[in-house]
Amino acid sequence: MSVIPLRIAVVLLAGLSSGALHAADYPQKNIDYIVPFAPGGAVDFTGRLIAEAAPEVFDGHGFVVKNMPGGGAVIGQTHVSRAPADGYTLLAMTSSVINNALTKPVSYDLDSFTPLALFNLDPGVIVTATDGELEDLQAFLDAASSDSVSIATPGDSTSHHVTALALAEEEGLNFRYVHNTSAALQLHQLMGGHVQAGFMSLGEAIGPVEDGSIRILALLDGARNDLAPEAPTYQEVTGHEFQWGTFRGIAAPAGLADDVKEELEARLGELLTSPDFVERMGEAGYRVDYRDGDAFSELLEGTAEQMLRVLPLLETAS
Amino acid sequence: MDYSALLAAGAHAFSLWPLLSLLAGVSLGLVVGSIPGLNDTITLAVLVPITFALPSNIAFPLLVGVYCSACFGGAFPAILLKIPGTASSVLTAVDGHAMTRQGRAGQALGIATYSSTFAGTLSALVLIFFAPILAQYALRFGPAEYFALCILGLSTVVGMGAGNAMKSALACLLGLLVAMIGMSPESGYPRFTSGNFWLYEGLPLTPILIGLFGLSVVFEMLSSERSNARDKGADEVPVRFADMLLPWSMVRRLLPTWLNASALGNLVGVLPGAGMLVAIYMAYERVRRKFGERCGQGLPEGIAAPEAANNSVVASSMVPLLSLGIPGNSTSALFLGALLIQGLRPGPSLFTDTPDIAYLIVICFLIANLAMFPLGLLLARIIPNMIRSVPRALLAAAIACLCFTGAFAIGNSVFGIMVAVAFGIIGFMFNRLQVPLSPFILALVLAPVIERAFFQSMSLSGGSVAYFVTQPLSAAMLLFTLIFMVWPLGKLIIRRRRQVPG
Numbered sequence: 107m108s109v110i111p112l113r114i115a116v117v118l119l120a121g122l123s124s125g126a127l128h129a130a131d132y133p134q135k136n137i138d139y140i141v142p143f144a145p146g147g148a149v150d151f152t153g154r155l156i157a158e159a160a161p162e163v164f165d166g167h168g169f170v171v172k173n174m175p176g177g178g179a180v181i182g183q184t185h186v187s188r189a190p191a192d193g194y195t196l197l198a199m200t201s202s203v204i205n206n207a208l209t210k211p212v213s214y215d216l217d218s219f220t221p222l223a224l225f226n227l228d229p230g231v232i233v234t235a236t237d238g239e240l241e242d243l244q245a246f247l248d249a250a251s252s253d254s255v256s257i258a259t260p261g262d263s264t265s266h267h268v269t270a271l272a273l274a275e276e277e278g279l280n281f282r283y284v285h286n287t288s289a290a291l292q293l294h295q296l297m298g299g300h301v302q303a304g305f306m307s308l309g310e311a312i313g314p315v316e317d318g319s320i321r322i323l324a325l326l327d328g329a330r331n332d333l334a335p336e337a338p339t340y341q342e343v344t345g346h347e348f349q350w351g352t353f354r355g356i357a358a359p360a361g362l363a364d365d366v367k368e369e370l371e372a373r374l375g376e377l378l379t380s381p382d383f384v385e386r387m388g389e390a391g392y393r394v395d396y397r398d399g400d401a402f403s404e405l406l407e408g409t410a411e412q413m414l415r416v417l418p419l420l421e422t423a424s
Numbered sequence: 425m426d427y428s429a430l431l432a433a434g435a436h437a438f439s440l441w442p443l444l445s446l447l448a449g450v451s452l453g454l455v456v457g458s459i460p461g462l463n464d465t466i467t468l469a470v471l472v473p474i475t476f477a478l479p480s481n482i483a484f485p486l487l488v489g490v491y492c493s494a495c496f497g498g499a500f501p502a503i504l505l506k507i508p509g510t511a512s513s514v515l516t517a518v519d520g521h522a523m524t525r526q527g528r529a530g531q532a533l534g535i536a537t538y539s540s541t542f543a544g545t546l547s548a549l550v551l552i553f554f555a556p557i558l559a560q561y562a563l564r565f566g567p568a569e570y571f572a573l574c575i576l577g578l579s580t581v582v583g584m585g586a587g588n589a590m591k592s593a594l595a596c597l598l599g600l601l602v603a604m605i606g607m608s609p610e611s612g613y614p615r616f617t618s619g620n621f622w623l624y625e626g627l628p629l630t631p632i633l634i635g636l637f638g639l640s641v642v643f644e645m646l647s648s649e650r651s652n653a654r655d656k657g658a659d660e661v662p663v664r665f666a667d668m669l670l671p672w673s674m675v676r677r678l679l680p681t682w683l684n685a686s687a688l689g690n691l692v693g694v695l696p697g698a699g700m701l702v703a704i705y706m707a708y709e710r711v712r713r714k715f716g717e718r719c720g721q722g723l724p725e726g727i728a729a730p731e732a733a734n735n736s737v738v739a740s741s742m743v744p745l746l747s748l749g750i751p752g753n754s755t756s757a758l759f760l761g762a763l764l765i766q767g768l769r770p771g772p773s774l775f776t777d778t779p780d781i782a783y784l785i786v787i788c789f790l791i792a793n794l795a796m797f798p799l800g801l802l803l804a805r806i807i808p809n810m811i812r813s814v815p816r817a818l819l820a821a822a823i824a825c826l827c828f829t830g831a832f833a834i835g836n837s838v839f840g841i842m843v844a845v846a847f848g849i850i851g852f853m854f855n856r857l858q859v860p861l862s863p864f865i866l867a868l869v870l871a872p873v874i875e876r877a878f879f880q881s882m883s884l885s886g887g888s889v890a891y892f893v894t895q896p897l898s899a900a901m902l903l904f905t906l907i908f909m910v911w912p913l914g915k916l917i918i919r920r921r922r923q924v925p926g
Contacts, residue, residue, distance in 0.1 A: 144754065145472070145758055145761070146761050147757070151764060154476070154761070155765070157473065158473070158477075173469070173836065174835055174836050174837065175835060176625050176628070176835055177623075177624035177625060178607070181835065209612075256883065262609065262610065262612040263612045284883050284884060285876070288697075290697075290757070291697055291750075293750050294562075294563065294565075294696050294697075294748075295567075297563055298563035299563075300566030300567060300884070313770075314749055314771065316769075317749065317772050318772075319748070386765075389764075390765065391764070391769070
């Protein structure tokens with residue numbers, strides 16, 4: 107009889123002590139970094155750069171990048187939203203969390219996650235083939251308001267599709283959408299002259315722009331970007347403000363203990379701003395724009411509001 | 425073309441570490457390819473992060489080696505067990521396994537090795553010398569052309585039923601139906617998903633293939649003593665080295681098939697997103713047209729065509745990545761990641777800015793294909809005897825384990841296993857009812873591309889179907905499709921007419 111209570115006591119004690127020492131104990135083991143997309147894309151790629159730098163900052167414990175593609179990132183996002191909030195499961199967080207929560211019957215929303223850090227902001231661009239007939243943004247706008255312009259998107263309901271819908275609504279433009287399944291096929295159609303223009307992120311466009319196969323008509327950001335200094339912002343040309351972009355960050359499930367959150371935020375901040383990481387990202391064409399958890403939360407809220415405004419357009423479009 | 429850089433890269437590739445890592449890559453590729461459930465994409469996804477820490481002259485030979493040899497490795501279980509190790513050897517299994525049952529496994533493996541090496545080497549040369557030209561040709565393919573090409577590919581199922589057109593048409597339609605599951609590419613509306621997120625992007629292809637070909641064979645092995653006895657007779661014949669070396673007469677006989685299949689593989693392979701399967705099926709269809717009924721009964725050309733086609737696609741799928749910076753399939757998307765992480769940017773500037781690495785990569789494709797020959801023969805000597813030495817029940821269990829592992833690894837989820845089991849049962853039933861599996865697979869793979877291309881064309885043309893015939897390339901392909909469809913029917917009518925008076 108006496109053995110069992112003793113065991114219980116030991117287990118309880120162990121439980122208590124591990125709770126009390128949590129902050130000092132973290133991290134105790136490797137951390138799962140869930141990429142809700144297939145290997146090879148920008149989110150996967152940047153995740154692997156983070157994993158490469160992680161052991162130095164996380165006391166020798168590594169980030170294990172796990173690809174959980176499917177359902178338009180719903181599978182991976184659901185997995186993290188339901189994972190224990192112990193700091194050992196992190197999500198590569200993109201704007202698709204917001205899109206999915208608003209457009210699909212998913213079991214999570216923004217509040218299901220604890221945003222920890224933002225490391226990359228990628229402004230949207232409107233692009234066309236180098237030898238395309240649309241000279242500049244003005245020609246593009248004229249063509250789209252008098253007639254219609256064919257637009258390649260990386261997929262229905264993607265952030266870039268939504269951008270185009272919002273622009274069309276705001277300026278009274280006519281677009282014919284050609285939906286693809288990836289940015290790669292989108293580029294193929296642009297370069298082959300099968301569509302007149304496309305919406306994508308600067309990070310995806312910059313390679314082919316430097317090769318001279320596509321050109322940027324407008325940058326959908328507040329100011330010009332050093333990656334493509336010749337590209338004018340939308341506002342410069344038209345006088346109207348129109349900004350839209352994608353972002354890449356890191357989040358944990360909601361309900362993270364405060365001490366673990368602090369620990370994670372501090373360590374991620376150190377990692378994401380380290381000169382090595384910034385250099386590696388730069389080599390691959392990504393600029394690091396670090397923001398801490400609170401600033402990231404703010405950005406997420408703002409994007410969600412923007413999405414809510416556009417949502418009716420998406421529904422009528424489909 | 426910078427010949428001095430090409431020569432320098434060639435010399436570099438033969439120095440110790442690059443060569444060793446290339447050979448290691450080729451060996452690894454052969455092994456993972458021959459394991460049902462593992463393939464080049466999974467292997468590269470695991471390897472690419474490891475190569476971050478390696479210098480690029482070691483990293484790329486390793487990756488190229490794996491990519492080149494994995495689809496050849498898939499031929500081993502296809503021929504010996506009728507389980508395609510990778511999707512690319514689905515058709516190799518048909519004639520390959522028929523030959524094994526006739527006790528000609530050695531010759532079948534030899535044909536696969538020769539065909540893969542020949543076509544792989546040829547397309548590596550094409551990659552080295554003609555990549556920019558092919559890339560420009562690939563760009564001419566827009567939505568209408570993709571639509572027409574896939575319809576053309578689909579028309580090859582007409583003759584695929586080994587004499588039973590009804591059953592192959594049924595399999596094809598079932599494939600199209602299964603492909604309807606998932607979100608509409610046009611509106612994002614979820615079809616047949618009953619709110620299950622796992623079905624939003626459609627059923628995952630790899631677990632389906634694992635089920636249809638891997639698990640169905642396991643069920644077959646376990647269910648029937650009769651099939652046990654049937655296979656045993658063939659397995660008694662040991663594979664000898666001499667069987668695998670083809671006589672000159674055989675090489676001369678297969679040469680036209682190799683050239684045909686390579687040409688198709690190179691042309692279709694450079695199109696981003698068109699996929700390897702179209703090339704393989706079209707190559708096999710040409711053989712079937714030529715040999716008719718003998719196809720599927722253990723015809724050497726039936727192995728040579730798909731094996732030559734799939735190895736041509738491997739190198740040519742790198743053309744859009746290296747020349748345009750557009751990855752053509754999931755495997756070259758991983759290559760793109762590997763290039764970026766080494767600080768290289770694929771595209772036209774790759775060969776001018778970093779010629780040493782760019783030429784090293786294309787040279788590695790050539791050497792990897794040549795290295796496949798001796799390594800492949802060596803493996804062909806070892807594997808059959810290994811399979812024979814394992815008791816039937818253990819073999820079935822081992823295959824089942826590999827299938828489950830592979831199905832899980834795709835999305836790190838049990839859902840993949842469930843799909844594999846479901847399609848294992850379906851595949852088992854298909855085999856029992858003698859419904860061919862290959863039209864099902866082809867339809868399943870092509871349906872999403874056809875649907876997307878159709879909607880894209882409609883959006884571009886403002887809803888006019890005439891768009892498909894006003895584009896010359898697409899019109900030509902649709903015309904060929906029509907001829908392919910009508911031809912067998914016409915022949916049938918002519919034969920009937922002749923028979924009536926007689």
